[in-house]
Amino acid sequence: MIKLKWFGGVAGWLLPAALIAAWAVAVQNSWLSSQILPAPIDIVRSAINLAASGELTANIAASAVRAGWGLLIGGGIGFLLGLLNGLSKTAERLLDTTVQMIRNVPHLALIPLVIIWFGIGEAGKVFLVTLGVFFPVYANTYHGIKTSDPQLIEMGRVYGLNRWQLFSQIIFPGALPSILVGLRYALGLMWLTLIVAETIATSSGIGYMAMNAREFMKTDVVVLAILIYALLGKLADAGVHFLEWRVLQWHPGFKRR
Amino acid sequence: MATQAISKNSSNLALKLEQVGKKFGDLAVLEDLNLDIEPGTFVAIVGRSGCGKSTLLRLISGLDQPDTGAVYYDGQVHRRLNGGARVMFQEARLLPWKKVLDNVCLGLCKQRKDRALAALQHVGLEAKADEWPSVLSGGQRQRVALARALVHEPRLLLLDEPLGALDALTRIEMQRLIEKIWLETGFTALLVTHDIAEAVALADRVILLDGGKIDLDVAIDLPRPRHRDHPRAIELEEAILQRVLNKPE
Numbered sequence: 346m347i348k349l350k351w352f353g354g355v356a357g358w359l360l361p362a363a364l365i366a367a368w369a370v371a372v373q374n375s376w377l378s379s380q381i382l383p384a385p386i387d388i389v390r391s392a393i394n395l396a397a398s399g400e401l402t403a404n405i406a407a408s409a410v411r412a413g414w415g416l417l418i419g420g421g422i423g424f425l426l427g428l429l430n431g432l433s434k435t436a437e438r439l440l441d442t443t444v445q446m447i448r449n450v451p452h453l454a455l456i457p458l459v460i461i462w463f464g465i466g467e468a469g470k471v472f473l474v475t476l477g478v479f480f481p482v483y484a485n486t487y488h489g490i491k492t493s494d495p496q497l498i499e500m501g502r503v504y505g506l507n508r509w510q511l512f513s514q515i516i517f518p519g520a521l522p523s524i525l526v527g528l529r530y531a532l533g534l535m536w537l538t539l540i541v542a543e544t545i546a547t548s549s550g551i552g553y554m555a556m557n558a559r560e561f562m563k564t565d566v567v568v569l570a571i572l573i574y575a576l577l578g579k580l581a582d583a584g585v586h587f588l589e590w591r592v593l594q595w596h597p598g599f600k601r602r
Numbered sequence: 603m604a605t606q607a608i609s610k611n612s613s614n615l616a617l618k619l620e621q622v623g624k625k626f627g628d629l630a631v632l633e634d635l636n637l638d639i640e641p642g643t644f645v646a647i648v649g650r651s652g653c654g655k656s657t658l659l660r661l662i663s664g665l666d667q668p669d670t671g672a673v674y675y676d677g678q679v680h681r682r683l684n685g686g687a688r689v690m691f692q693e694a695r696l697l698p699w700k701k702v703l704d705n706v707c708l709g710l711c712k713q714r715k716d717r718a719l720a721a722l723q724h725v726g727l728e729a730k731a732d733e734w735p736s737v738l739s740g741g742q743r744q745r746v747a748l749a750r751a752l753v754h755e756p757r758l759l760l761l762d763e764p765l766g767a768l769d770a771l772t773r774i775e776m777q778r779l780i781e782k783i784w785l786e787t788g789f790t791a792l793l794v795t796h797d798i799a800e801a802v803a804l805a806d807r808v809i810l811l812d813g814g815k816i817d818l819d820v821a822i823d824l825p826r827p828r829h830r831d832h833p834r835a836i837e838l839e840e841a842i843l844q845r846v847l848n849k850p851e
């Protein structure tokens with residue numbers, strides 16, 4: 346039993362570890378040119394070097410700030426608009442068609458326009474991330490509110506809840522699982538947007554670091570940048586997981602594990 | 603302690619329906635219905651599925667408005683929700699994101715946790731106060747729903763087949779519990795049920811709804827505590843059943 350448990354914890358890491366080992370061996374024996382893929386140890390070394398010079402942290406910080414602002418603004422607007430359209434028939438009639446139309450424009454297609462509007466400054470990137478995260482948060486908030494259980498709302502009315510109490514005690518908690526799913530999607534789109542935006546026009550950030558390294562053929566830095574993106578994505582996902590675990594304890598699907 | 607929290611209500615509600623009618627599109631569910639209920643009585647409403655029992659209860663609770671006629675609480679026309687009436691539905695309708703105790707506290711101000719706990723004690727579930735509703739059994743959920751209704755000291759309790767989904771044993775337990783609490787507190791009770799034996803076991807008066815009207819209105823004059831195999835109970839049950847069955851659809 347104990348052995349099985351130990352195995353369960355480690356099992357997921359066996360394959361990645363094997364892949365990294367194979368990779369290291371392949372580069373070591375020159376089966377693979379280090380121009381194409383540098384040895385894992387080289388990547389670690391360049392990470393240490395970049396971290397020591399402060400370049401790495403500065404670039405991560407620049408990316409994180411963009412991501413954060415974009416998420417805050419786009420997610421905030423999406424959340425509020427989702428609430429509004431979910432709760433008010435009038436607002437829904439006025440706004441939902443427009444929002445659905447905006448959705449059909451792939452936000453990355455706006456990059457040329459955004460560069461004309463904002464140049465290569467921060468605003469353009471934040472704007473793109475805002476657009477990217479807006480829709481998943483909007484759609485899932487709206488859906489969550491719309492699908493709240495009419496039986497529970499009726500019960501709340503019989504038990505004398507006022508409109509605010511109906512919202513805060515019945516409608517919103519019921520919509521929360523859906524809203525968090527929206528946040529999850531939004532985080533994925535947030536990094537994706539940032540990756541594209543930063544490789545096209547920037548003077549800082551992880552994407553800039555990667556593009557800059559490409560010009561000097563520093564493959565190790567390019568791979569490092571990719572890994573950092575993956576790590577940040579994982580971190581964001583873990584954050585939502587934690588949030589779900591905290592606020593959805595009542596939900597049979599999110600029981601403490 | 604529990605009996606203190608849910609005290610005997612001196613002013614139970616007198617309910618009166620006058621020429622009440624309700625239509626859904628072309629379908630007249632209730633027509634010209636008159637009903638007078640003395641304060642503190644336990645009335646059971648039986649009838650075929652779809653005959654309008656739930657509709658009637660919704661009109662009485664104020665969740666819906668009649669198209670014609672009016673509902674009176676103590677002689678006053680009743681239009682708004684929350685006039686001292688509480689409803690227990692067929693499903694428990696507990697909020698899954700609130701602990702059991704907080705479910706019972708619903709619509710109660712925060713300082714009244716003690717009363718909610720007393721109500722839970724009353725239905726024998728104080729041990730589950732800190733659980734999520736999802737871990738309760740169906741019968742336990744209905745008991746929590748009962749506690750939630752009782753904590754408001756309703757003057758009128760409307761029960762829409764609250765025991766319909768329970769197994770036979772749990773049903774009988776719940777019937778006893780409801781009767782006991784009703785005897786202690788004496789609210790006016792209106793129970794919709796499809797189980798005629800249940801109606802005869804619990805009610806002072808059984809009303810048969812048919813064709814949008816009251817088809818039969820019998821007083822059940824059996825002493826309490828009641829026994830199901832009392833010959834008079836069986837006789838009454840049989841009479842009501844025959845009346846339901848002999849009606850052409």
Ligand SMILES: Nc1ncnc2c1ncn2[C@@H]1O[C@H](COP(=O)(O)OP(=O)(O)OP(=O)(O)O)[C@@H](O)[C@H]1O
Pocket residue numbers: 626631649650651652653654655656657658796
């Ligand atoms: N909101 C509504 N819109 C349209 N028709 C309705 C509505 N509510 C009820 N009805 C109709 O009114 C009739 C009576 O419904 P009701 O729910 O009162 O029946 P019931 O006696 O409670 O039946 P059951 O024993 O199956 O619960 C049914 O034919 C139903 O289809």
Ligand SMILES: [Mg+2]
Pocket residue numbers: 655656657762
């Ligand atoms: Mg019904």
